[in-house]
Every structure is written in C-alpha cells, then in structure tokens.
Amino acid sequence: MKYFQFFIISIFCLAICSCKKTIDLYPESNLNTGTFYSTYGEIQAGVSGCYSSMRNPQLREWQLTELRSDNSWMGVTGSTNSFNRDLSDLDQFIPATTHAGLYSYWQDSYNNIRNCNVVLQKLGVSYDASSGTIGLANITTPVSDVDRKQFAGEALFIRAHHYFNLVRLFGGVFLIDRTITPTESLVINRSSAADIYKFIEADLKAASVYLSNLKYTQLILPANIANLGKTNAWAAKALLGKVYLTQNKKTEAITQLQDVITNSGYSLQASYANVFSIFTEMNSEILFAVRYKAGGLGQGSSFGNDFGPLNSASTVINGSGLGWNAPTTEMDTILIASDARRNINIAIYGTGVNATLYVKKYLFPVTIGFDGESDWPIIRYADVLLMMAEAQGFSPASIGLISQVRVRAGIGAVPASVNTTALFEKELADQRRLEFAFENQRWFDIVRYNTTMTTVNAQQIIKDHFAHTYTVHYSTYTAPTPTLAELQGNVTANRLLLPIPQHEIDTNTQLAIPQNPGY
C-alpha cells in the first residue's frame, strides 16, 4: 500500500515539474523582432526585406499611374469581372473610395514604411518634425558607424520613395516615422502635403549624406560589385532632384541634378534596348531599379505575363498573358517605326481585326509563367537629363539635353523648329512620354507639368486623350456606355488626387479623417 502511495505522489511531483516546460514555448520556425537585428548580418537582412517589399506596391502601381494617363487603358471593355471593373473605374476617373486596388497599394506602401521604420529604430534614427531633419541617436549599434549610416540611408531612401508616391497620388497622407501601436494610430490624422514633402526631403537629404558616393565606374569594380543594385548617394540625389522639381523648387533641383550629371559617373547607354535588357542589368543608366530574378526562386517579376497579350497561349510568353496595362492607340501612333523605343515598348499580337497592342518592355522569355527576370527602373540617367532640362526651362542647354536622349533613340536632335517655350515644353513632355513609356512616370509627369510648365496642362492632356480614343475605345463600353462629355467631365482638378481608402476613415472611430475633395 505504501508503495502505491509513494508512486502516486512521485507522479504528481513529476508532472508539476514538467508543467512549465510544456507551456513555456517559443517560436521555432520564425525569428522575431524582439531578438533580431543584433548583428551586422541581421540588420542587413532587415534592410534586404525593405528592398524586397518595394515589389508589393509596384505590382499595382501601373493601375494608379499608366492606366489613368494617356499611355494605357483597360483592354477588355465588355468585362464584368470585378477586377476589370475596378480597372475601368480608374481608367475613367471614377474610382470608389472602397476601390480594392487602391487599398492594396496603400496597405503595401505603408507595410514597407513600417519595415523601414523597424530597421531605422534599431539603428537609432529619428525624424525631428520641427526642424525637418533626420538625427542619429547616441546609442551603440551592432555595426560600425559607416555601416550604420549606409543601412540607415538605404532605409531612408526606400521610405522616401514610398512617401513620394503616396503624396503625389493621395495628397497629404499619414506621417508615420516610427513603429506605432493600434492605439497610438487612432490619434494620428492626415498631415499636410507640405509636411510630407518636408519629411521626404529630410529623408533624402540624410540618405544622400549617409550613403556611399562611389562613382558608377567604381561600383562595378570587383571589390564593390556585390552591392550593385543597392541604393547610393547618387540615386538619393536624383530622387531628391525630382522631389524638388515636383514642388517647383527648380533651383534646388538643379543643384542636385547637376551634382549627379557632373560627379556620379552614370551615363546614357549607347542603345535604348540595352537599358532594359536582362543581359545588361544595372547598367550605367540605372541609378536605381527594383530588381527581379527568374528561375523559380520566388524573386521573379510577373509583369511580362501581366502585360502580355490575352489568349496568346505560349506564343508570346510561357503561361500566356493577361492583357493588362494595354497601350492606347495613341502610343501606336506616336511611337514611329524609326524610333528605337517603339519595339522595346510595344508590340502587336494577332492580325487584322484581332490585332491587339501590348507592353513589351518587361517581356523576356520565361521558363515558367509570372517568373520574369526584368528589373523595373525607378530612376535612370535619361530621367536626370530630362529633369535638368525641365528645371532649366527653354534654353539651348536644355535643347541639348533633350537631343542627347533623341539621338540615342535614333530620331536625331531636336529640330530647329522647336523655338518657343510652348513648343519646347511640348517637345520635352513628348520625349519624356516616349522615353519612360510604361515606367509609371507619365501620370506623375503630367501632373507636375501643371506647376513646372506654363503651356502643358494635365487635365487637358487627359481630356484630349478621351477625345482621341473615344470612338475606338471608350464608346465600346457596354452597360453603361459613358459619353465623351461624361468622361471629360470626370477629369477635374480634384480628381488628380485619388481618394483616401475608405477603410482608414471607417476604422478610426475617434478622429474624423477628412476625405479628399471631390470624393
């Protein structure tokens, strides 16, 4: 009997001892933010995650930029598929505040802003809103001072990239410069567009100081080449130049752009095709690109298939195309046959009545569908040259800059007939449209021209676009068929901004979040 009792008591004791072990468990398959970012390699991995997550908003960026511009349209006008309907709404300037694509873009952008903020906080980087400067806290980090600044610069550049896109698409958005809890988020309202620009400038100014300023020629030396593709001081300056130009701060823009032209070592490629070829990635013209890699690595780009012709089986690209971001007939007209940029940017699938245009820029052969190699350029040297021309305005120097781009495209220098400000501005706008076709620049460009140019107007460009293409395209929409007057009526100054996603307004029950006017 004693034996049994002893036996029972010992079992009870054993169980109590093993209790804690049974329930004190920690994740075994995932790292966590609590313990990570404690070595050089871990911080580097955190920054790589920020680069990688730039791809998420980019998946939909064409919908908010190219599609709304005169470059592309929604190709399947008869479709009642909800995704296609969402695309038509953007194309026709009538997006709902609950638009799914808009919300996804917003989510993905802010998600990566958070990723950047996590890394920046670990590196002791903070933003002082009153002075509009970035500061480094006096703390010990697991990396050297040079590395700390390099990593901080990279995260700041990526954060600025997202905010620059958000402020141009949505106006004054929410300024989030650190990680926040759901409770903290309830008291944050929208900032003014000016405050957002101030924040972007601070990020990019700091980035251009913190980041490596090696010339392109040095970057491709064996000692440095492993970092090719990461951002650097020149990319930060070029982007800062664009931020200034967008605010019509032309003098400040010229300072940054001139620095890049003079000191960066970046240059135009001899041929337009080389700029985008998968065999010459990160060439001397690419200041910064979002990079992709094929081969079943989960690093591929889907744009070749996304923009490939619908129902093309494997005749154009393995896995067929989806026919998204279809070029407008205007692109077919203005990209003349002798222009070297035509065959890179667009192509025609099918013949006769079934011929359809599609975007070819990111279309290189793939083994598996939706797993392409092509990088997506964010800022390149040709852009720096043309921004310089835009900042300087009508002048022989500016004509010279445009000519560099024209000559490379095989259509010769700017003709002498371009002899007025109006003609100059038209020429510059046209060349930018052709040069950066389907690189998500056109929309931002035409909106910027409203301030940087005197004779080019974004609303008029879109209205003209509707007029040019109404009979061949917009009139073929069924149930309902929009009239041209309705379409043109949609293009108001207010609608140059997109609506703040309804989710952000509905979810906050403490603060009234103002919607953009016109929605």
Add this chain to the structure above:
Amino acid sequence: MKKIQCFLMLILFVCGAAVAQKKVITGKVTSQTGNDPLMGVNVLTDKQKGGTATKADGTYSITVDKNSTVLIFSYVGFTSQTVIIGDNTTIDVVLAPATTTGEEVVVIGYGTQKRSSVTGSVSKYQNERLEESPNSRLDQALQGKIAGVQIQNLTSEAGADPKIQVRGLTSIGQTSGPLVVVDGHPIADGLSFVNMADVQSVEVLKDAASAAIYGSRGSGGVILITTKSGKSNKTKYSVKYSTGVKTAYELYPMMTTSEYTNMLFYEAALKAMDPSITPPTANQIASTAERGAYIIENQLRNGASTNWQDQAIRNAATKNLQLSISGGNSAVKYYLSGGYQNDEGQMYHNNYERYNVKAKIDAQLSKRIKFSFNVTPSYIKRERPSVNYIDFVRFQSYMPVVLDEQLAAFVRQNPTYANVKAGDWAQAYYFNARVYSGLMPDGSNWINTTSVTPFNTSNNTPKSVMETRTITSNDYRVLSSGDLSVNLLPGLDFKSLASFYIKYSTALDFAKRNSNRAGDVNRGQYNDQLVIDLLNENTLTYTKRIKEHSITALAGFTLQKGSVKNEQAVGLDYPSDNITTLNNALIKDQSSDNTFTYIERNGLTSYLGRVIYGYKDKYLLNASIRADGSSVFAPGHKWGYFPAVSIGWVASKEKFIENIHWISNLKLRGSYGALGNNRINQFQWIDLLYPANYVSGSGNGGVSSGFIPNRDLLSNEIITWERTFSYNGGIDISLFRNAVSLSLDVYQSNTEKLLLNQATLAFTGATTTINNIGSMKNNGIELEVTTNNMRKKDFRWSTTGNIAHTTNSITNLGGLDFFLNQGERTEVYKNEVGGQLVQFFGYKTDGVWLSQADINAAQAAGLTSSLSNVFVPGGLKLVDINGDNKIDANDRTVIGNPYPDFTWGITNNLTYKSFDLSFSFQGVQGGQLINGDANYNETKRYNSNYNQNRWLSPMFPGDGKTPYSSIGFNWMLTDYVVEDASFYSLRDILVGYTLPEKWVKKARLSSLRLYFSAQNLFFHSAAGYRGINVEARSTGAQYATPLVDGYQRGGFPIAKTYLFGIDLNF
C-alpha cells in the same frame, strides 16, 4: 386510488385462479438489438423467493408456485420487463436497451455518471444501427439527432467536414466548434476518422457545468465519443456489408445556348410590340458573341449541346465492409474490428476510401489493478475534384467537350491551331476570333463579315482541367492509449492514462502541362504534415456512500503536448506528365511561400477537481474547477481558471410526488460555470519575421536573405483566455411509466474578452491585431422528447424528437458600435452591438422600375441619388429607408441574418415482428442566406431561375419583381440576393428485416439481418430559394471569418443515397 387497487385485485384473482399449482416455465431471453441471446438475465417471480438466471444461449427454466402471477426479467443496461404468466409454459422475452431514463450511464468526462444523477445538460446519442445509415462520417449521421447540436453539410463532397455548432456561436474572432474527445483524448479532427461501426455512444456536454471539466476548450461544447468494448460472453463474430448508390437530388436549371438565344429573340419580338420604346437593334437583340455561340451549336455541332453539369457528376457508388470480434471473460475482455469503406463523391475525381482497424483490451490484472489498452490505426485516401462544381454550371452548352473530326477541321483553319486533332479537349479559344454567319432563331439570316469571340477566356474548359489536374491525399493515423487503474483504498482509485495520436498526411496536387491554360508548365505541389499529440492524465477518484450521503470526488492533472510539422515543396516543368515525383522536376520552386518546412509546438497543462454529492439520491450537487496553462499566450498570461457548479433535485423521489403514479421521473437542474477558448494560432503575442529575400550584385544578381515582420498581424503581448460564463436550467420528466419522457433546457451564456483579429488602420503597417475585446451573449432553449407510442410484444413504436432555438447578440465591441465587413462579392455584413453577430447589410428593394415614366414621376416628387445605376427601367428599385428623398449609403439597413429561428429533428423507430423501420425528418426554420449565384453573368443569363418572368419593357414588365439581368443597380448590395434558408427533409430512412431464428440456426448463424436505407429521399427548400442546396456555404479564404457568414456560391447538388446492407452475426 381505491379503484385501481380493486382493479389490481381483480387481475390477481383471475390470474391466481388460473394457476392452480407449481409448474415449470422455460423460455429464452434475447436482446432487442441484434437478437443476441442474453446471458445472466435475472428471472424472478413476484411472490416467491429466489429466482434463476439465463444461460449463455439465453435460455432459462424456472419453477413457479401458484401464488406467482408474473415473471420479472431484469438485466443491467436493459429495461426490466414484467410478463403475466397466465397459462403459458413457454415465455420468450425480448429485452430492450435502457432508454433515456432509469439507470442509463452517461459519460461525463473523466468518468461516468448515472443519468438520474446528472445535473448539467448532457445529451447522449446511442444507436446500435449507426453504421446502417447512409452516411460516410459519424458527424453526418448525427445531423438532427441531438437538440442544440447543429450540423450542416457545407458541401456534398465525399469526406468533407460538416460545420458543427453546439448551442450556437460563442466566439466572434475564433472558431467555436466543439471540442471532440475520442475515448478521453481531445483530438481536433476526431470526427473525421472515427469508424461509425465502432461507436458505442456519443455524449454532448452542452452547458458550462458539464463542459467545465474540459475547462479551457469547452466553450464550444464538448463531444465525447466512446468506442465499443468487449463484453464477458462467448466470442461473437459480426460481418456487415452494405453497398449503395448516390445521385444528385436536383441540378441547376441551365438553358442551352439555343434555348437562351431563342428566348432572346422571343423577348425581342415582344419588345418590338411595345410602342413606348424604340425597337431593339440587331445587336441589342443578341450580341455577336451570342449569335456566334448559337451558330456553333446549331451549325458546327448540328444542334448538339453539352450539359456541363452531366460532365461534372455521376451516379456514385458506395461500399462498406465491417468485421468485428468481441468477447471475453470476467478477467479479460476484447474487441477487435476492421473496416473498409469506399465512398465515391457525386463529382468525378472525388473519392473517399477508408481503412480502419481497432483493438481494445480490458483486463483485470488483480483484485486491485485494472488495465486497458486501445489501438486504432486508420488510413484514409482521398481525391478531391480540382474544379468547383459551379464552374461546370456556368459553362455554356455550345462548347463541345472534345473535338470530333468535323470540329477539329474547323479549328485547324486557324493556323495558330494547325496541330489540333479530333479527340483533343475542345477549348473556348479555338472558337474565338472567327467569322460566323447563318440562320438565327427567328428565321432571319445573319450575314456577318467580322470576327466574333463567343467567350473571351484563356482558361481551359472545366472538364479538361478536371481530367488533367489531380489532387490526392493520404492520411495515416494512429490513436492509441493505455490506462492503468489502481484501487488504493476502499473507494479510492488512481488512474493514469497515456495516450498518443499521430497523424501523417501526404498530399499531391499535380497539374499536367497545359492543364489550366495553354502554355502552363506542369506543376506538382507536395504537402506533408505530421501531427503528434501526447496526453498524460492522472486522476484520483474517491467514491463513498455514508447512509444517505453519496460522494464522488475527483482530482487530477493532465499534460497535453503536441507538434505540427508542415512541409511543402513545389516542382515545375516535368519532362513527362506521367512521372510525378519531385526528382523529375526541372525546376524546384525555391520561394519561401512555396517550398518550406514549418514546425510548431503546443502545450497545455491542467489541474482539475470535481465533487459530486448526493443526498438520498434526491438532492444533487456537482462542483468542479479546472485550471489551464496554455502555450499560446505570453508568459504571465498563460493561466485560466474555470469553475462550475450545478445542482439537481429529483422531485419524483419526494413522498408527495412518489404517490402520483403517472409521474415516473421528475428532476430539476440548474448550473452555472465558466469556460474558455484559446483556439488562436501560436505566438500571436510576439512579432514574427518572415522571409523577404532580395537580389543584388552584377549580372542578374544573387539572392540575399531578407526578413520583414508579419505583414498581416500586429502582435499583442497581453492577450489571454477568452471566457464564457453560462447558466443552464433544465427539467427532465418521464410520465406514464416512461411512455413519455422529455428534457427541457434553457440557457444563457456570456462570452467576454473575445479573442478578435481586430481591424487596424492600414497605415500602422499591418491590417489586423489580435485583442481580447468585446463580449457577446447567447440565449437558447431546447427540448428533447421521447415517446413510446406502442409497446406490444410484436409491435413497438417510439418517437424521439428534438427542437432547439438559439439567439446570439453582441453586447460590446470594445467601444465601437459596429463593424462592417465586405464579403467576397461586395456584399456587406454588419456586426453590431445589440444585434445578432452577423447581419446582412444592404439596400431594401421594392420590385423593379417598370418604366422611365415611373422613374420620372419619382424624380419629380424629389427622389434623388448619389449612387450610380439607381434609376434604370428594369433595374432594381431601391427603397429610401430614411425618407430623406435621397438614396445613398445611409439607406442601407439590415436585410437578413443567417441564423435559423429553430432547428429540429424527429426520428421514429418501429418494429413489427422481425421487421424494423426507422425514419428521421430534419429541418431548419428561418434564417437567410446570400446567394452569390446572382453575381455571375452566366447564372443571370442561362439559369432559368433568374431569367424567367423578367422585365422586358414597360408593356412587358414580367412579374414586376425580376430585374433584367444586365441593367440597373448591383444586385449583390440589395435584399434581392437574400433568400430564405429554411428547409425540411426526410433525412434518412431505414427498413430492416431480421430472418427467423430457425432458418438462421441451420446456417450456424446467430442472426442475419437485411436492410435498406436511404438518405434525402425528400428535401424541401423554401419558396424564395433560387439555388439547389440550401445547406451549402462557401466563401473565399480571406473572407472565412466568423464575422462573415451565410454566403453561398454555387452549391453542390444534395446527394440522394440508397443503400442495401446485410448484417451477419455468429
């Protein structure tokens, strides 16, 4: 009273006179179920001392004196029977198993209890013929059988999990399905593999006081499954075989291309007669695409059309073979069984095959030590169709399934498809971009010179995808347990149980080259999962009876730990479609989304205690407490405490009721207790990092490792147990010698600290956060009634019915008034404080706008709208709910909810001589669903439920309620798609015949039974329902939260099943 006594005296006198002296009576006692002879049945008379017991073959012989008037047969677990002796010298008796009253034993978790002393709300379901019902799974067989347990077949796919709810929803963030415990081991997927033939009984612990002993995880109720054990009798062998066929109860009424085009031209002819509208142009009558399709069907296919639903489904066969051996003596008892089941789904490529083995041994090792061992391996092989049924329904009839020579020649005229041959799968794009001309239904000749695309898609036809992509899985499971009971002191027992559950499942999803679209490479996805769950339970039980006080005390602790390991690999580009192993794949997908292994451990530590006290078996008290520590919460937040108490009063044992002869039993019960829920994913209290790799370097770059925090969820360190507090009041009554027994329960439960994935502002960087927020309430009432309508020797008839009603409401949402959730097709669900958990939210409609004049009149009266497509003749007419003459988002209101008013089931059991018949009706009354069929253009066009009686023109407005398919306001945002989800059905019916013993004996069998059963012979849906399976529910994964409910997208046909079976015992 007097009268009755007189009457009894008279009977005694008559009987006494007939029996003059001692005589020998012989006979045989058998069990009503299976006609097995019963050994050891006590046979007594009413007057003389001593009696006898039946022998192994069930026979007995007793000498009775002249005073004895009746024989009393009693046996544990069976209802005693009294038979008047009269002139008989042979008395054969069939004993029925004890019904819901009397000394029935109920499994209550960590023990058993006599039914008469149960104070909580426990339902027991026991059916010796469970496996004869035409169901492939235990949970399906329980549908409608237990009050308050709602089981819904979300799909008719073979082997699919039904949705089970005990007393409605108690959680809004997390799954609130019941905890399933198989022979003491809590197993999440227990209902999916337990072999019905091995099930002894199913108990459902419904109220907090009963379930609190499973504390932590009992908030959704507890289902206890007890499997069969051997009995001490001679070895019995049983062989059961059944086979059957399954057919579709109903298909969608889809029009063929020709029928549809004919209708368009007929409608056009009508419209042409209406002077108030301009006559439709040729293109408005039928589009070039519709005309092209008509010509393909009528010219190229000579009028042949394809019924795509027939391509999806078949008459499916089912087979079930069960063998069992049981027996034993007083020291060792054993039960062995083996089973094979093959259940074909109605859809092609849907199969469910199951092999089960079970061995159970109970041994009395010594006077003090008992031992039991149980091992249950099983193997389930399953194939699932790779295409949804609705994709077949929606496909147009003009498309052939395969190309014949004539069509292939036509396709080859397009140089792109020069290699297409007869016998190839036909694809929509083969017929696109071609020029079609010819006769139209009205006799006109359509002369067309431009190319036409009848169906603009690059996807292959559903049949060709189904045949070229296979999804198979193999599940291997072992559940094994051993326990040792030691009697330490008189009344004090110690029991230690060790149990493990291992599941290994391996699945392959292989799509051949060009399966979904031309140009797709072949792709294989391999998924392996290993689940290990270990349980150790140690309990001390003390039972003591002191005079009129009885006490049973239990103390124990349990440890449960487990791990889940998931592995996935994806291969692409195989040289051949016939070799599907990963080593052949040219490309192994290396992305972390596609190829990974993932392991997660979990643990639960619990202490439990319970006291059951009874005074004179009349006043009953049951108190329990359980403390649980769970690994899913952060340190400091791991422990939850779940106390419960219940009381009972057996009024029928009180003197003043004892004398009321027509009351056999009357008991009042009341309980209160706390339950928990921790069913969230592990480690939501910590921000996990996920891979986000990137490319850098020269050339095409090299991949470097990157990490980002969880994109979807912000962690919350302070989350802890969700808790449900519930009251239950009940009454059990048996009347007229148990002719009528009923149980009535009323309950209310309040759930607090709901574990909710709360939406966050997206600018925080993630979309949700986990939080203990808000509370909700459930109220309900449920009634179970059993009546013994006929208790004659040759004819017995009993009826069991149940009915339950439950309502839920949100009482707090963490300070917010409501949430709005958008569903799969923009339909909106509202979760509102004070309202039911899920309500459909949208616009009310009042028929359709009959004419432009109608609209003009309304607008002249001041009606405006900021929404698009509101004022369209033939479109839905929205109601201005708030009366401000402006139709906008403020006019949305609650337009329905998915909750039934009540659910019910009635089962009748009849036996007449050797025949038996049982049939069950089951139904759901009230509640609505959102029918997503209305979202799809194909359904709107070709489904005659949507296009009959529709509005055509002011002169031909149809029924004034059916809008024209392509115009007006989006249907999905209105009550036009909200349909009544009520139904009732003849769920199953069973007719059996047990062969006479004298025939069977010759074949050396102890019994032989034949039966026929059928399921869903009759199924009635409510009038407003436009689908074919009112029980079906489905929604995309990202909308699958408890906050979105009641959406149906293309139901799978209800299965009508016929089964024939044979049952041998020897």
